[in-house]
Amino acid sequence: MDKTFHFSNRHLDLMARDGEAVMGWRYQPKVIFAKGKGAVITDVDGNDYYDMSSGMMSLPLGHSHPELTETIREQAERMVHESSWYSNPWAIELAELIGATLPGDLKLVNFAVTGSEANEIAMRMAIAKTGKFDIVSVIRGLHGGSLAVEAVTTVGGHRRTGLGPLMMPAKANAILAPFCYRCPVNLEYPGCKVKCLETSEELMEHLTTKEIAGIIAEPILVPGGMIVPPKEWLPRLKEIARRWQALLIFDEMQLAPARTGKMWGFQHYDVVPDVVTFGKGLSAGFAICGTATTKEIADAVTGHLGLPWSGTYPADPLPAAVALKSLQIVLRDKLTERSATLGDVARRRLDQIKSRHECVGDVRGLGLYQMLDVVTDKKTKKPDYAMAERIRYNAMLEGVCLICVKNFIRICPPLIIGEAELDDALGRLETAIKRAEAGHPKGVDFASSSSLATGEKKARKTA
Numbered sequence: 001m002d003k004t005f006h007f008s009n010r011h012l013d014l015m016a017r018d019g020e021a022v023m024g025w026r027y028q029p030k031v032i033f034a035k036g037k038g039a040v041i042t043d044v045d046g047n048d049y050y051d052m053s054s055g056m057m058s059l060p061l062g063h064s065h066p067e068l069t070e071t072i073r074e075q076a077e078r079m080v081h082e083s084s085w086y087s088n089p090w091a092i093e094l095a096e097l098i099g100a101t102l103p104g105d106l107k108l109v110n111f112a113v114t115g116s117e118a119n120e121i122a123m124r125m126a127i128a129k130t131g132k133f134d135i136v137s138v139i140r141g142l143h144g145g146s147l148a149v150e151a152v153t154t155v156g157g158h159r160r161t162g163l164g165p166l167m168m169p170a171k172a173n174a175i176l177a178p179f180c181y182r183c184p185v186n187l188e189y190p191g192c193k194v195k196c197l198e199t200s201e202e203l204m205e206h207l208t209t210k211e212i213a214g215i216i217a218e219p220i221l222v223p224g225g226m227i228v229p230p231k232e233w234l235p236r237l238k239e240i241a242r243r244w245q246a247l248l249i250f251d252e253m254q255l256a257p258a259r260t261g262k263m264w265g266f267q268h269y270d271v272v273p274d275v276v277t278f279g280k281g282l283s284a285g286f287a288i289c290g291t292a293t294t295k296e297i298a299d300a301v302t303g304h305l306g307l308p309w310s311g312t313y314p315a316d317p318l319p320a321a322v323a324l325k326s327l328q329i330v331l332r333d334k335l336t337e338r339s340a341t342l343g344d345v346a347r348r349r350l351d352q353i354k355s356r357h358e359c360v361g362d363v364r365g366l367g368l369y370q371m372l373d374v375v376t377d378k379k380t381k382k383p384d385y386a387m388a389e390r391i392r393y394n395a396m397l398e399g400v401c402l403i404c405v406k407n408f409i410r411i412c413p414p415l416i417i418g419e420a421e422l423d424d425a426l427g428r429l430e431t432a433i434k435r436a437e438a439g440h441p442k443g444v445d446f447a448s449s450s451s452l453a454t455g456e457k458k459a460r461k462t463a
C-alpha cells in the first residue's frame with residue numbers, strides 16, 4: 001500500500017537549489033511547480049495535482065484563465081507601473097466596482113500591496129478617527145505578518161516567538177472566538193446565549209486601557225480553525241464596538257469575493273462594519289489589496305497618521321486591470337451562486353468522509369471553503385497535527401495539493417472547478433486519509449518542512 005514519489009533528477013536538483021538560494025517555507029515533499037490550468041497545477045516532471053488551495057486562496061478563476069491572460073497581455077503592452085501620486089482608469093474602476101459590491105456607505109478604497117498592509121491601514125484609520133489607541137482583536141484571528149498586525153494575530157505556533165517589544169504594544173487580544181466545537185467557555189450553543197461575547201466584554205474592561213480605537217475580526221476565522229460564528233455574534237460585536245465608540249474592522253482577506261457563497265463573508269450576517277479589508281481572492285494573485293471605508297471616515301482621517309496610505313506599488317495599472325477583470329468575471333459568471341451550490345456538494349461528501357473516519361472530528365465552513373478538523377478521536381477532540389500532516393502528504397501522492405496548518409486541512413479550490421473534478425479530488429482525499437490512518441508515509445521527516453516545523457530560532461508563519 002505504501003506509495004512514494006519518483007522525482008526526476010532535474011526536479012531533485014531544483015529542490016536542492018531552492019533550499020540553497022531561496023528562503024521560504026517548504027512543505028514535504030518539496031514539489032516544484034511549473035504551470036497551472038483551471039483547477040490543476042503541474043510540476044516540473046509533468047505530474048498533475050488538483051490545486052485545492054487556489055494558490056494562496058487567491059485564484060477564484062483558477063490558473064491561466066484565458067480572459068485574464070488576455071488582460072495581462074494587453075495591459076503589459078499599455079502600462080504596468082506608475083507613480084502612486086497619480087491614478088489610472090483601472091484602479092478607479094476597480095475601487096468603484098468593489099464599492100458597488102459592498103453594502104452601506106463603504107465606497108472609498110485605499111489600495112495596498114499586501115493584506116497585512118491593508119489591515120495596518122485599517123488600524124491607522126481607527127486610531128486617526130477616534131483619537132484612541134487600543135486595537136482589540138479576536139483570539140485565533142490572523143491579520144498578517146508585519147509587526148503591527150502580528151500583534152493582533154493569535155493563531156498560535158511560533159510566529160510571534162522572539163518578537164517581543166517589536167510588536168505594537170497598544171492592543172489587546174481580548175475577544176474569545178465563537179468556537180462552538182471547542183467552546184472557550186465550555187457551554188453549548190444556543191443554550192449558551194453567546195456567553196463568549198459577554199465574557200469578552202469583561203476581558204476588554206480589564207485588559208485594555210478602555211480607550212479602544214478599533215475592534216478587528218475576520219467574519220469567519222479561517223486560519224484559526226474555520227470558525228463560523230453563530231448568527232448573533234457579529235451583530236453583537238458591532239453593538240460592543242458602538243458601546244466603546246470604536247470602529248469595527250472586518251478582515252475579509254480569506255473570504256471575498258464569493259468564496260463562502262456570498263460576495264463578502266460578513267453578508268452571511270446582519271451587520272455592516274465601518275472598515276473592511278480585502279486581498280487574496282480579490283487580488284486575482286496580483287498583489288493588490290486594500291481597505292474600504294465610508295466617506296465620513298475617509299474625510300476624518302485624511303491628512304492624519306500617514307493616511308491615505310501610499311507606497312511604491314499600490315494600485316499599479318497591471319494588478320488593478322487584472323483584479324478588475326477578475327471581479328467582473330466573478331460577477332458575470334455568478335460565481336457566488338456557484339460557490340454555494342458546489343459548497344453543498346463538497347460538504348455532503350466531506351460529511352460522509354467524516355462519518356467513516358475517526359480522525360476527522362469536524363467539518364466546518366461555508367460555500368466552497370471547508371475545513372477538516374483532524375483529531376486523535378472524536379470523543380476527546382484532541383488536535384492531531386501529525387495525522388493532518390500525513391493526510392496532506394498522502395494527498396499530494398494522490399495528486400491533490402492542500403494547505404494544512406496544524407490540525408486544520410483546508411478545502412479551497414478555484415470556484416470554476418468542475419463538479420466531477422471536485423468529486424474526484426475529494427475521493428482522492430479519502431484515499432489519502434485511509435493511507436494516513438494506516439501509518440503512511442513512513443520515514444518522512446516533517447519536523448523542519450511542514451506545519452509541524454518548530455525550532456528555537458525559527459519563527460513559524462501561517463497564512
Ligand SMILES: Cc1ncc(COP(=O)(O)O)c(C=O)c1O
Nearest residue numbers: 114115116142143144253254463
Ligand atoms: C485573514 C488574513 N488576514 C490577513 C492576511 C495577511 O495577508 P498578506 O499575506 O497578503 O499580508 C492573511 C494572510 O494569509 C489572512 O489570512
